């Protein structure tokens with residue numbers, strides 16, 4: 001099945017047009033909506049203090065079939081916005097679509113009424129209207145922006161943000177490229193969602209077969225193989241369930257280009273290249289590597305970290321990493337494979353505009369382990385680590401703060417499983433990346449460059465269980481979906497500890513708007529400042545939040561089709 005799938009993708013990509021431009025397609029215009037044809041534009045960068053963005057429907061051709069995308073200034077992804085730390089920016093966003101729309105500035109610290117979440121920050125932008133955002137830029141680094149109106153993000157409404165710092169950066173480079181990743185589908189997002197509601201494994205072509213079972217019998221003997229299967233079956237779960245939506249419907253894009261269109265970044269011999277990796281996908285967690293090159297990670301989610309050299313990075317939906325590479329005088333492939341290994345997109349880093357880098361084969365998918373099911377420790381040998389670090393990875397002396405009880409439902413339609421023994425697994429590269437012989441970045445490797453030793457200790461803690469019902473494709477927090485939930489109350493001025501317990505078998509990228517999430521890595525002197533935390537299946541993860549922004553904020557899983565249920569409104573009072 002997998003081979004067929006890749007064959008099909010390969011075919012689609014080979015017929016994909018090199019541009020988005022296409023001829024007349026009457027059917028697409030039958031609904032009486034004015035749509036423009038999108039021509040492949042050069043990557044557009046808008047710079048300064050005042051910006052004009054237009055949201056509209058554009059006909060694009062990514063797989064060989066013309067489809068309607070929701071675009072910003074007619075391109076997919078939208079233009080890159082270049083701001084300067086300390087400036088006040090004004091952004092006029094005009095909605096030329098037949099329905100309400102929105103733009104949210106992901107990871108940007110700003111007043112809540114500029115955050116762009118319909119129903120929380122503002123009513124959204126009505127058809128024909130222009131909404132003007134105005135705020136002071138108080139940070140620097142690599143970020144992105146996207147629609148917060150369900151489904152517009154999936155059809156193209158996202159773009160990158162670069163914020164130039166006022167002070168010089170703690171590293172040097174000669175070239176600066178954005179590498180944004182996204183997942184395009186010719187299917188309508190509503191159709192994808194409907195299919196998932198009917199069969200949650202609709203797009204999962206990686207389920208076990210009878211053949212797999214006999215392979216296991218060969219390896220482990222019948223009794224062990226049978227026991228393992230029986231256990232999974234009793235839990236009504238599959239250890240191959242790594243992503244809900246896969247390359248069966250998705251074409252993965254790098255800076256809006258397919259693998260065969262081969263986005264390329266040029267460099268001259270001896271140059272250091274900065275790559276700003278941004279996961280702008282709706283649903284896809286990617287694993288990125290550049291075979292033959294080490295990546296020096298210098299920033300995470302826009303904030304400087306102590307440089308760490310790695311071969312591979314798992315980038316959760318909405319996360320950003322800045323890396324510096326030192327290529328030799330030849331072509332390299334920037335290779336991003338989806339977490340469940342159904343597909344990939346590559347680009348080329350090269351000294352000239354002709355040589356194309358060979359794509360490595362995709363890795364085999366790894367099945368989930370018992371640790372991923374929340375049943376105990378991740379069992380790979382611990383690497384050398386300092387004692388502070390040891391604390392968080394083994395949980396020997398987890399800090400304790402007063403826990404504020406929250407409403408919780410341990411049974412019901414929105415929850416089918418609880419992790420029995422969830423653990424902190426900061427040094428676990430995660431399913432698919434374990435024992436692959438490459439140095440994979442883990443959260444345990446991240447240390448903020450600035451000291452956080454003087455940051456206050458938490459006043460209290462809340463625990464959020466990430467829960468769901470896979471069979472009915474319902475996602476929830478503490479067993480309660482968003483529409484049935486009460487807002488979370490944060491107290492202005494407090495230091496709050498938030499602990500996530502992932503009771504599901506999926507990675508959930510959790511995103512708190514308006515305030516930073518200082519990730520606990522076991523080293524309190526260098527907490528990493530992030531906006532999105534990828535919480536591994538069956539694991540725990542904690543962060544600290546200085547509640548310094550009044551108003552109403554969104555707090556949710558960034559996987560688009562999870563967001564409807566796995567969402568909370570936060571009120572800072």
Ligand SMILES: [Cu+2]
Nearest residue numbers: 508557559562
């Ligand atoms: Cu999720």
